[in-house]
Amino acid sequence: MSMTSRERVLAALNGQAVDRTPICCPTSVATVELMDLVDAPFPDANRQAEPMARLAATAHTILGFDTVMPVFSIIQESSALGCKMQWEGKDNWPTVRMAEPIWEHADDIYVPNDLVDHPDTKCVLDAIKLLREDLGPDVAIIGKTMGPWSLAYHCFGVEKFLLLSLDDPAATKEILEKLKKVTIDFGRAQIEAGVDALTLPDHATGDLVSSEYYHRYLKDLHIEFAQAIPCPLILHICGRTVDRMGFIAETGMAAFHYDSKNGADESMDVVAGRIALVGNINNPETLFAKTPDDVKAEVYANLDAGVQMIGPECAIPLQTSIANLRAIPEAVQDWHARH
Amino acid sequence: MAELTDVQNQTLRDEIEEFLERPEEIERFVELFTRAKPLLQEIAAAIVEGDDDVVDELTARALAEGIEAIEIMDDGLIGGMGIVGIKFRENFVFVPEVLSCARAMRAGMAHIEPILSASGVEKQGTVIMGTVKGDLHDIGKNLCIMMLRGSGFDVIDLGVDVAEDTFIDAVEDSGAKVLGMSALLTTTMPNMGRTIEAFIDADIRDDVLIMVGGAPVTQEFSDDMGADGYGADALSCVAVAKELFAAA
Numbered sequence: 073m074s075m076t077s078r079e080r081v082l083a084a085l086n087g088q089a090v091d092r093t094p095i096c097c098p099t100s101v102a103t104v105e106l107m108d109l110v111d112a113p114f115p116d117a118n119r120q121a122e123p124m125a126r127l128a129a130t131a132h133t134i135l136g137f138d139t140v141m142p143v144f145s146i147i148q149e150s151s152a153l154g155c156k157m158q159w160e161g162k163d164n165w166p167t168v169r170m171a172e173p174i175w176e177h178a179d180d181i182y183v184p185n186d187l188v189d190h191p192d193t194k195c196v197l198d199a200i201k202l203l204r205e206d207l208g209p210d211v212a213i214i215g216k217t218m219g220p221w222s223l224a225y226h227c228f229g230v231e232k233f234l235l236l237s238l239d240d241p242a243a244t245k246e247i248l249e250k251l252k253k254v255t256i257d258f259g260r261a262q263i264e265a266g267v268d269a270l271t272l273p274d275h276a277t278g279d280l281v282s283s284e285y286y287h288r289y290l291k292d293l294h295i296e297f298a299q300a301i302p303c304p305l306i307l308h309i310c311g312r313t314v315d316r317m318g319f320i321a322e323t324g325m326a327a328f329h330y331d332s333k334n335g336a337d338e339s340m341d342v343v344a345g346r347i348a349l350v351g352n353i354n355n356p357e358t359l360f361a362k363t364p365d366d367v368k369a370e371v372y373a374n375l376d377a378g379v380q381m382i383g384p385e386c387a388i389p390l391q392t393s394i395a396n397l398r399a400i401p402e403a404v405q406d407w408h409a410r411h
Numbered sequence: 412m413a414e415l416t417d418v419q420n421q422t423l424r425d426e427i428e429e430f431l432e433r434p435e436e437i438e439r440f441v442e443l444f445t446r447a448k449p450l451l452q453e454i455a456a457a458i459v460e461g462d463d464d465v466v467d468e469l470t471a472r473a474l475a476e477g478i479e480a481i482e483i484m485d486d487g488l489i490g491g492m493g494i495v496g497i498k499f500r501e502n503f504v505f506v507p508e509v510l511s512c513a514r515a516m517r518a519g520m521a522h523i524e525p526i527l528s529a530s531g532v533e534k535q536g537t538v539i540m541g542t543v544k545g546d547l548h549d550i551g552k553n554l555c556i557m558m559l560r561g562s563g564f565d566v567i568d569l570g571v572d573v574a575e576d577t578f579i580d581a582v583e584d585s586g587a588k589v590l591g592m593s594a595l596l597t598t599t600m601p602n603m604g605r606t607i608e609a610f611i612d613a614d615i616r617d618d619v620l621i622m623v624g625g626a627p628v629t630q631e632f633s634d635d636m637g638a639d640g641y642g643a644d645a646l647s648c649v650a651v652a653k654e655l656f657a658a659a
Contacts, residue, residue, distance in 0.1 A: 158572070164545040165598050171547065171571070231510060231550050238461075238507040279626040280506045310597075311626060333627075355597040357632055389601045 077138035078268060081212035084348060084380045085269055085304040085326040092408045093375060093382055095137045095401045096350050098214055098271040098306045098329040100144040100387035104163055105394050106130045114390075115159040118145055118166050119191070121198035128203060132211050134394065136401035137383070140207065142199040143216035144387065146273055149254050150218070150226040152190035153183070163390055173229040178246040181227075183253045188261040200265040212269065214306070215262035219274025219297075220251035221290055227251075234280065237289070244289065252293060259301040269304040271329065272297060278312030286316040291323060298324035306350060310386050314339055321346035331385045332358075332370070336377035348380040353400060360389045364399035371403035375411075412438070413445035420444065422456035423494075430498050440494065447486035448478065454519065458491025461511030463518040470519040480526040488519045489561050496558070496646035506550060513557055520561065534565045536656045537587040541569030541578060543602040548595035551625055555591065555648040562649045575602075575609035582610075582619045588659040589652055592638075594625040603628075604636035620655040624648060 075083065080094045107113040110130055112123035128142040145166050151157050156169040175181055187193060196215070203213050224233045224247050237244045259270050274294070276286045298305055304326035313320070314334040321328070321343040328347050330339055332354035339349055353359055353370045374382055382404055388397070415437075418424045423444050431437045444452055450473050457465040466488075473483045495512040498504045538559055542552050549571045556566045569581055573592075582590060594600045603623050610616040622640035623633050624647070633641035639658075640651040 158547070160545065165596075167545070167547050169547060171549070230548065231553075234507040234550075235510050235514070238511050277626075278502070278505075282505045285505070285507075356600040356627060357629070357635070360601055361632075361635060385597070387598055389598050391601055 076210035077132065078210050078212040081138050081381070082268060082304070085306075087348065093380065093404050094139070094212075095404055096139045096212075096214070096381040096383045097131055097137055097141055098139075098308055098327075098350055098383065099216075099273070100141060101131050101135060101137065101384065101397055102127055102144045102390065103388065103392050103394065103397070104390050106134060107162060109134065113162040114144075114164070115161065115166055118148075118159065119195055121195045121202060124195060124199040125202035125206065128199065129207060132207065135397045139212045139214050140203055141214050141216065141271070142203060143196055143271075146216070146218055146222060147226070148192045148196055149187070149258055150223065151192040152187050153223070153227060153254065155226050165387075165390070168226040170226060170229050173227060173232065175227050178243050178250060181247065181250040183250065183257075187254060187257055193258060193261070197261055197265040200262060200267055204266040213267045214269045214271055215259070215265075215267035216271045216273065217255050217259035217262065217301070219255055219272050219290070219307075220248040220293065221274045221276050223251045223254055224248065225275065237281070237285065241288070248289060248293060252296070255297060256300050259297075259303075263301070263303050267303065269306060269326065270301065271306045271308050272301075272325070273308040275309055276316070277310050278315055279310070283316035283319065287319050291319050294320070294323040294325060308386075314342055317342040323347070327381065329383075329385075336374045336379055340377050340379065350381040350383055351379065352385045353383065355385055355388050355392075359384055359396050360392050362396070364395055364402070367396050367399040368403035368406070371400055372407055375404065375407045413441050415441055417441065417445040418452070419449055420452035420456050422459065423452055426456075426459055426494050426498075430494070430501065430503050432501070436497060440490070443486065443490050443493075447490065448482075450476070450478070451483060451487035451490070454483065454487030455491035455494070458488060458512055458515050458519070459494050461508065461515050463511075463515040466515040467518040467521075470522045474522060474526070480523045480530070481532065483519070484523050484527070484561060488516050488523070489558075492516055492558065492561070493646070496644060500644050500646065509554065510550065513554055516557065516561070520557075532563070535563040535653070536589065536659075537565040537567060537585055538589045538591055538652055539567045539569060539578070539581045539585065539587045540591045540593070541573035541581075542571040542593045542595075543599055543606060544572060544574050545602055546594050546596055546599035547571045548593075548625075551595065551645070552591075552593040554645040555593070555624065555642070558645045558649050559652060562653075564652060575606045578606055579609060579613050579615065582615065588619060589622065589655045590619050591622045591624070591648065591652070593623070594628060597627045600625070600627060600632065603638070607637050620659055622648070622651045622655060
């Protein structure tokens with residue numbers, strides 16, 4: 073029996089059987105080429121619902137992925153909270169000016185009740201509605217709501233927040249506790265707008281902090297999110313994470329979006345069926361700089377390991393070629409034809 | 412040859428025994444701390460523990476006791492950060508702990524730098540450092556700069572979000588022989604390659620040696636884009652800079 077893209081993705085997220093492995097992008101496959109094809113360049117596609125939806129739809133209509141993701145960056149909520157932004161142009165990612173943090177202490181935190189009505193969050197909700205109208209019920213729409221650890225980087229500055237985490241664990245926990253409202257409110261608003269699942273980036277990566285940190289500061293919060301946000305959640309953490317995947321597998325989240333710094337076989341062994349994996353095609357070396365055959369080789373390695381959903385490891389470089397991105401669904405089809 | 416038991420400071424002995432595995436590194440640090448004055452061993456131990464107040468106090472005391480600033484820096488501050496760098500490389504500690512140790516080192520350098528600047532000690536050379544266009548992350552770059560300065564290099568820090576033209580102008584204006592580029596994001600790493608191409612287009616690629624680094628950057632990526640050196644961390648950055656200056 074053939075499944076629709078949406079059925080396939082939801083089945084994989086719920087640990088059920090699929091007709092073939094879904095091709096997912098929990099972060100972003102936006103590229104300059106795709107922006108040109110549908111006249112939806114950055115920064116408009118990050119701030120206006122219509123170009124945002126047009127660009128997001130290309131993941132399915134042009135690349136052949138089973139999912140679309142309208143939130144290309146990780147900064148919509150931070151803008152709504154008042155962070156100083158650098159929206160950039162067509163060929164660069166928008167970013168938060170973390171060297172100019174907006175808060176110094178936990179007491180400074182203010183999360184407005186109407187956060188989701190801010191233009192940079194509302195455009196996401198409107199884009200989700202447009203995508204559902206345009207693509208119908210057969211394509212999976214994934215939204216994105218930032219976790220409190222990543223929000224703290226933006227609002228307090230990375231260096232200051234990391235030092236605080238060492239100097240004052242109680243204050244750090246207070247910050248995370250206060251910021252979780254952002255994650256829950258924006259997540260629930262996207263569910264109401266029509267998403268099927270949510271990516272929850274929370275960058276407690278092994279490139280920055282220990283697995284003990286993940287356990288101490290985030291595991292319980294992530295368990296709380298899995299219970300408080302009523303849709304499948306895909307946790308995203310870049311970089312080395314295999315040392316904390318055991319904790320992540322115990323959060324109750326549906327999936328973990330993992331990076332190519334972690335081997336597929338080793339990662340599958342660690343999570344041991346307790347959480348689905350999504351990933352982990354390398355961005356900077358393979359998708360950006362190599363050939364479709366190289367991309368396919370990485371897809372096959374993931375499928376051979378039993379990874380439940382295939383996609384790039386993270387948001388891809390904007391200059392990545394369409395040919396390399398299309399190689400992902402082609403390889404999945406090839407592999408299933410042979411198995 | 413000095414033995415571990417020859418190191419007087421208990422904290423340093425424990426650190427070497429517990430965290431250092433490579434024989435050449437054990438030998439180097441045992442030799443260093445056996446030779447270092449007890450007070451400088453204490454400074455190194457306080458660096459490893461990230462205690463900026465103690466480093467501040469002990470550095471001032473060492474200078475008051477007449478110990479040369481350069482000796483305090485080499486045997487105490489840099490010596491301590493050397494251990495921290497190895498622990499980071501081997502995943503025994505992570506960025507918060509390194510930042511804490513760097514804060515302690517800065518507390519010591521606040522006493523040392525003015526003295527070294529006034530003394531006119533000859534520098535090893537000038538390095539230009541910056542995070543590439545579109546990337547506002549600077550922790551790794553700043554750690555590299557601190558270690559480079561501590562190792563006797565002049566550093567021109569271009570900051571974050573540095574455009575290709577800014578890198579080119581800095582090289583042309585300063586005549587620096589080595590340039591370091593950092594990126595933390597896989598989405599901004601390609602801007603390292605673009606910057607190298609811009610140097611080729613400007614016909615000044617041969618005027619400067621380029622090293623790259625940052626959490627997602629690998630030796631393979633560095634080689635593919637045509638960089639001259641790759642460093643995985645701040646310790647490697649200093650080693651690569653020294654190699655590049657030797658080759659320049």
